[in-house]
Amino acid sequence: MLNSDKPNNLPRHIAVIMDGNGRWATSKGLSRSKGHRAGAENAQKLVEYSKKLGIKYLTLFTFSSENWKRPKSEVDDLIRLLRYYLRKETSEFHKSGAKLNIIGDLSKLPKDVVDMINNAMDLTKDNNDIIVTVALSYGGRQDITNAVKNIAEDLRVNKINEIDEDLVGSYMMTGDTPDPDLLIRTGAETRISNFLLWQLAYSEIYFCDVLWPDFNSLNLDKAIEFYAAKQRRFGGLPNLQENK
Ligand code: IPE
Ligand code: IPE
Ligand code: MG
Numbered sequence: 201m202l203n204s205d206k207p208n209n210l211p212r213h214i215a216v217i218m219d220g221n222g223r224w225a226t227s228k229g230l231s232r233s234k235g236h237r238a239g240a241e242n243a244q245k246l247v248e249y250s251k252k253l254g255i256k257y258l259t260l261f262t263f264s265s266e267n268w269k270r271p272k273s274e275v276d277d278l279i280r281l282l283r284y285y286l287r288k289e290t291s292e293f294h295k296s297g298a299k300l301n302i303i304g305d306l307s308k309l310p311k312d313v314v315d316m317i318n319n320a321m322d323l324t325k326d327n328n329d330i331i332v333t334v335a336l337s338y339g340g341r342q343d344i345t346n347a348v349k350n351i352a353e354d355l356r357v358n359k360i361n362e363i364d365e366d367l368v369g370s371y372m373m374t375g376d377t378p379d380p381d382l383l384i385r386t387g388a389e390t391r392i393s394n395f396l397l398w399q400l401a402y403s404e405i406y407f408c409d410v411l412w413p414d415f416n417s418l419n420l421d422k423a424i425e426f427y428a429a430k431q432r433r434f435g436g437l438p439n440l441q442e443n444k
Pocket of ligand 2: 217
């Protein structure tokens, strides 16, 4: 646990690219599927811990629009895992006061899973202790393309007549969720992999070598300490008084 319960500069919104499940499993002689299971269990723990710390928004990249390229057997395993968690954990998740948002192109998912997702979102829609957004079949370019299409249509029917950054942001799948303050990517790769391209414009980025199933509360503390030490300037100058 971080030194004080409410450290200064706690990020309001943390986004996580939870990478490394496959390598974690392979290194232990297990199937990739076991790695995804361990990764999902870890995600649950980290949601709990984030809530305890007072993180208001947590966004988890669980399956990218590009991950559909993986072998059908792996994709099927992941869908089975999702179904299992929705069935088993939705009510506990609700009781814990967490709100679930799912973003991404769900049209490729089986109907029963989409129904469970909609039920879970509906059940938890008034919860406010932590807002957990799960990016599933999600791609940043797809999100932007989708926003452009919807804006074009709303312009055509005169629902809107001006476009500015706030308007574009509101058409992204993340809606009125504030942009991530901190992005964490586990699993040693140093790329964004088409995650929240619009929303990450000014996020602090923490890359770490730990494979996702091993990323624990101490690792999260470290990432938060990394964030707390940053001076966010958003293109301005530090100590504006002195620079007058
Ligand atoms: C992240 O772990 C989970 C998904 C992308 C579904 P990976 O499956 O990418 O794990 P590695 O990168 O192969 O170790
Ligand atoms: C990013 O991981 C997507 C998720 C963690 C869900 P990938 O393993 O798909 O990313 P690449 O292929 O290494 O860029
Ligand atoms: Mg990977």
